[in-house]
Amino acid sequence: MIDQYVESASTFSGDIDNVIWVVLLITGFWFILAEVVFFGLIFKFLAKPGVKAKYVSGEKPHEKRWVTLPHYATLAFDVVIIVLAIKVWHDVKINLPEADSTVRIISQQWAWTFVHPGPDNKLDTPDDITTVDELHVETDKTYHFELSSRDVLHSFSVPVFRLKQDMIPGRIIKGWFKPTQTGQYDIQCTEICGIGHALMPARIIIETPAQHRIWNQNNAPKVADVTPTTTPTQLGGMP
Amino acid sequence: MSTAAAHAEHDHAHGHAHHDEGFIKKYLWSTDHKIIAMQYLFTGIFMAFIGGFTVYAFRMQLAFPGMSVPGYGRVTATDYNALVTTHGSVMIFWVAMPVLIAALGNYLIPLMIGCDDMVFPRLNRLSYQLFLLSSIVLIASFYVPGGAFGGAWTSYPPLSAKAEYSLTGLGSSMWLFAVALEFAAFLLGGINFITTVMNSRAPGMKMFDVPIVVWMIIIASILFMASVGPLIAGAVMLLFDQQLGTGFFDPAKGGDPVLWQHLFWFFGHPEVYVVLLPAMGIVAEIITVFSRKKLFAYKTVLYTAIGTGVLSFFVWAHHQFIAGIDPRMANVFSVTTLLISIPVAEMVFVYIGTLYGGSIRLTTPMLWALAFIAEFLLGGVTGIFLGASGADIYFHDTYFVIAHFHYTFFPIAFIGSFAAITYWFPKMFGKMMNETWGKVHFWGTIIPFNAIFIPLFLLGARGDHRRIYDYRHFPDLMKAGMQDLRVFATLALLVLLAFQVVFLVNLFYSIFRGEKASANPWNANTLEWQAPSPPPHGNFPQGLPNVYRGPYEYSHPDRQDDYWPQTEPDAAKS
Numbered sequence: 001m002i003d004q005y006v007e008s009a010s011t012f013s014g015d016i017d018n019v020i021w022v023v024l025l026i027t028g029f030w031f032i033l034a035e036v037v038f039f040g041l042i043f044k045f046l047a048k049p050g051v052k053a054k055y056v057s058g059e060k061p062h063e064k065r066w067v068t069l070p071h072y073a074t075l076a077f078d079v080v081i082i083v084l085a086i087k088v089w090h091d092v093k094i095n096l097p098e099a100d101s102t103v104r105i106i107s108q109q110w111a112w113t114f115v116h117p118g119p120d121n122k123l124d125t126p127d128d129i130t131t132v133d134e135l136h137v138e139t140d141k142t143y144h145f146e147l148s149s150r151d152v153l154h155s156f157s158v159p160v161f162r163l164k165q166d167m168i169p170g171r172i173i174k175g176w177f178k179p180t181q182t183g184q185y186d187i188q189c190t191e192i193c194g195i196g197h198a199l200m201p202a203r204i205i206i207e208t209p210a211q212h213r214i215w216n217q218n219n220a221p222k223v224a225d226v227t228p229t230t231t232p233t234q235l236g237g238m239p
Numbered sequence: 240m241s242t243a244a245a246h247a248e249h250d251h252a253h254g255h256a257h258h259d260e261g262f263i264k265k266y267l268w269s270t271d272h273k274i275i276a277m278q279y280l281f282t283g284i285f286m287a288f289i290g291g292f293t294v295y296a297f298r299m300q301l302a303f304p305g306m307s308v309p310g311y312g313r314v315t316a317t318d319y320n321a322l323v324t325t326h327g328s329v330m331i332f333w334v335a336m337p338v339l340i341a342a343l344g345n346y347l348i349p350l351m352i353g354c355d356d357m358v359f360p361r362l363n364r365l366s367y368q369l370f371l372l373s374s375i376v377l378i379a380s381f382y383v384p385g386g387a388f389g390g391a392w393t394s395y396p397p398l399s400a401k402a403e404y405s406l407t408g409l410g411s412s413m414w415l416f417a418v419a420l421e422f423a424a425f426l427l428g429g430i431n432f433i434t435t436v437m438n439s440r441a442p443g444m445k446m447f448d449v450p451i452v453v454w455m456i457i458i459a460s461i462l463f464m465a466s467v468g469p470l471i472a473g474a475v476m477l478l479f480d481q482q483l484g485t486g487f488f489d490p491a492k493g494g495d496p497v498l499w500q501h502l503f504w505f506f507g508h509p510e511v512y513v514v515l516l517p518a519m520g521i522v523a524e525i526i527t528v529f530s531r532k533k534l535f536a537y538k539t540v541l542y543t544a545i546g547t548g549v550l551s552f553f554v555w556a557h558h559q560f561i562a563g564i565d566p567r568m569a570n571v572f573s574v575t576t577l578l579i580s581i582p583v584a585e586m587v588f589v590y591i592g593t594l595y596g597g598s599i600r601l602t603t604p605m606l607w608a609l610a611f612i613a614e615f616l617l618g619g620v621t622g623i624f625l626g627a628s629g630a631d632i633y634f635h636d637t638y639f640v641i642a643h644f645h646y647t648f649f650p651i652a653f654i655g656s657f658a659a660i661t662y663w664f665p666k667m668f669g670k671m672m673n674e675t676w677g678k679v680h681f682w683g684t685i686i687p688f689n690a691i692f693i694p695l696f697l698l699g700a701r702g703d704h705r706r707i708y709d710y711r712h713f714p715d716l717m718k719a720g721m722q723d724l725r726v727f728a729t730l731a732l733l734v735l736l737a738f739q740v741v742f743l744v745n746l747f748y749s750i751f752r753g754e755k756a757s758a759n760p761w762n763a764n765t766l767e768w769q770a771p772s773p774p775p776h777g778n779f780p781q782g783l784p785n786v787y788r789g790p791y792e793y794s795h796p797d798r799q800d801d802y803w804p805q806t807e808p809d810a811a812k813s
Contacts, residue, residue, distance in 0.1 A: 019629045
C-alpha cells in the first residue's frame with residue numbers, strides 16, 4: 001500500500017509495509033463494522049409516534065455480552081498486532097546485523113554532514129570522504145550508521161527505507177540499513193530544529209557497487225581536508 | 240461534615256449575596272460558579288479565534304507557498320514555526336481545557352449534584368484569574384523582541400532551552416510561564432471539583448446516581464492532578480535552563496534532553512484522556528436524553544473510564560519510540576498502548592449499545608453527540624498504527640500523526656463543546672438556540688472537517704513530515720497530486736472556518752433574541768433541569784433537591800412519561 005506511493009528500497013521496508021497493511025485490514029474491518037452497526041441503529045430506531053423506547057439496563061449478562069464479546073475480540077486482535085509490530089521493531093532497531101561498512105551522520109542547524117569510510121572501508125583514516133547533504137551508499141551492503149548532533153535534536157529519516165531515528169546532542173545512536181535498489185531519494189529531518197527545519201533536505205544516492213567504487217576513487221583525496229574540526233566522539237556524553 | 244450540614248452552611252454564607260451588585264463585582268469578580276463558568280467559556284471561545292487564525296495563516300502558506308496571506312501577510316519560516324506552536328498550545332491548553340473541564344465542570348457540577356455553589360468559591364475565582372493572566376502572557380509573547388516561541392507545543396530542549404538555537408529567548412520563557420500558570424489555575428479548579436462532588440451531593444444521591452459527565456470530569460481532574468506535577472517541575476527546570484544557565488537538559492553540562500520528553504509526555508498522554516473523558520461524559524448525557532434510553536451498563540462506563548485513566552499513566556513513551564530511548568522499552572510501551580484501546584473501545588461499544596431500542600430524535604445536540612462517536616472511532620483506530628512500534632517507525636512525525644490526533648482532538652474539543660453548548664444552552668441563558676441554523680452549522684463543520692483530515696492521512700502515508708513550511712525543497716514530496724491534496728485540505732479549512740460564523744451569529748442572536756426556554760425543555764432527568772432557566776445565584780430557589788434514583792431512568796415500563804426526574808419521590812409512581 002505504502003509502496004504504491006513511496007518506493008521500497010531497504011531490506012526491512014517491505015516488512016514495515018506489511019505491518020501497516022495488517023493493521024489497516026484489522027482496524028479497517030472493525031471501523032467499518034462499528035460504523036455500519038452505529039448508523040444502522042440510528043436509522044432503525046428513529047423516533048416514531050406512539051412507540052416508546054425499550055428499557056434496557058445493560059447490566060444483565062445476556063445484554064452485557066454485546067460489550068464483552070467485542071472486548072475479547074479487540075484483545076485478540078491487539079495481540080496479533082503487538083506480535084507483528086514487535087517482531088519488525090526487533091529486526092529494525094534492536095538486532096543489528098553484522099556491518100559491511102559504517103557511515104557517520106552528523107546533523108546541525110541546518111545541514112547534514114556525512115562521513116563515508118572511503119576506499120579502505122574504515123572510518124577515521126585519511127581517505128574518509130566527507131560530504132554535505134549527500135549520502136552515497138551502494139546496494140546489497142549492510143550499513144551501520146552512527147548518528148550525532150552538534151546542537152539541537154534532529155531526526156534522520158529516509159522514507160524509502162521506512163527508517164527514522166532521532167539524533168541527540170551528546171550521544172551516538174547506532175542503527176542499520178541495507179539498500180536493495182539504486183536511485184536518488186530524499187533524506188528528511190523530522191524533528192523540529194528551529195527556523196531552518198524546512199531547509200534541511202539531503203539526498204541519499206544509492207549506487208551499484210561498481211558506480212560506488214568509482215565515486216570512492218574520484219572523491220577520496222580531494223575532500224580529505226574538510227573533515228569536521230570536532231569529531232563526534234569529542235562532543236561528550238555516552239558512547 | 241455531613242452533606243446536610245454543608246448545605247446549611249452554604250445557605251448561610253450566601254444569605255447576604257442577593258442584593259444588587261455592580262457590573263464588575265457581578266461579572267468580573269464573581270464567586271458564583273455559573274459566572275466563572277461563563278468567564279471560562281467565553282475566554283475559551285476567544286482563544287479559539289487565535290487558534291483558528293493561526294491555522295488559517297499556516298495552512299495558506301502550505302497550499303500557496305510564498306503568497307501574502309490576506310489578513311496576515313507573508314509567512315516566513317520563523318512565523319510558520321510560531322504559528323504552528325501557538326495553534327497547538329492554544330487549542331489544547333487554552334480551548335479544550337477551559338471549555339471542557341473548567342467551563343462545563345464549573346457550570347454543571349453544582350447544578351447536577353444539587354448544591355448551590357462550589358465548596359471553595361474564592362479559590363474558583365482565583366483559578367479563573369490565573370487562567371486569564373496565563374492567556375494574556377501567551378498573547379503578549381507575540382509582541383516581545385524575537386517574537387513568539389516556535390519550538391512546537393512539545394517544546395523539546397535543547398531547541399527550547401537556548402536562545403541561540405530558537406532565536407526567541409523571551410518568547411520561549413513567556414510560553415513556558417504561561418503554560419505553568421495555566422496548570423496552576425486548573426490545579427485549583429480540580430481540587431474544587433473533587434471536593435465539591437465528595438461533600439456537597441444532594442441528599443439521597445449515591446455515588447452510582449451521579450451523572451456520567453460529572454464522574455468523567457472528576458476522573459479527568461484526578462488524572463490531571465496526578466500527572467501535572469512532573470511537568471510543572473520540568474517547566475521550572477527548563478525555565479532555569481533558559482534564564483539562569485542551569486543544565487538540566489543540556490548534555491554539555493551533564494544534563495539530558497530526553498528527560499524533558501519523559502516529563503512532558505508523562506503529563507502529555509494522560510492529558511489526552513483529561514480532555515477525552517469530559518467529552519465522553521457529555522455524549523453520554525445527550526444520547527440518553529435524545530434516544531430516551533437508559534445508559535447501557537452505567538457501571539461498565541465508569542469502570543472503563545477509571546481503567547483508561549489508570550492505564551494512561553503507562554503509555555507515555557509511545558511518543559518517544561524513535562526518540563533515542565532504549566529500543567527495548569518500545570516493546571513494553573507498545574503493549575500498554577494497544578491495551579488502552581480496550582477500555583476506550585468498550586466505552587464506544589456501550590454508547591452504540593445505548594442506541595439500541597431507542598426513540599432517537601436528531602436534534603442539533605444529538606447530531607453533535609452522534610458525530611462525536613462516528614468521528615472519534617476513526618481517530619481511535621488510526622492510533623493503532625502509531626502504537627504498533629514497527630509501523631510507527633514510518634509514521635512518526637508525519638502528517639498521518641497530525642490527521643490521527645485531529646480525529647481525536649477535533650471531536651473532543653469542538654464536536655464535544657458544540658454538543659455541550661447546544662444541549663445546555665437553554666439552561667445557561669434561558670433561551671432556545673435556533674435549530675435550523677444549528678443544523679446548518681453542524682453539516683458545515685462536519686463535512687469540511689473530514690475533507691481537511693482525510694487528505695492529511697494520505698499525505699502522511701506518502702511521507703510528508705511535520706512542521707515544514709515549504710515542501711519545495713523535497714523532490715520526493717512534490718510528486719504529482721501531493722500539492723493538490725495540500726490545497727484541497729486548505730480550501731476545506733476555509734469552508735470550515737467560514738461556517739463558524741453561523742455558530743457565532745446563532746449563539747449571540749439566541750442569547751438576546753432567542754425563544755424563551757422552559758426549565759426542562761428536553762424532558763431530561765438530571766438535577767440541573769429542575770432549576771429555573773437560567774438558574775439564579777444559589778441555583779435552586781425552591782429549595783435544594785433530594786434525589787431518589789439514578790440519572791438515566793428513561794422510558795421506564797411502569798411510567799406513562801418517558802422520563803423520570805431524579806428528584807421525583809417514588810410515591811409519585813403512576
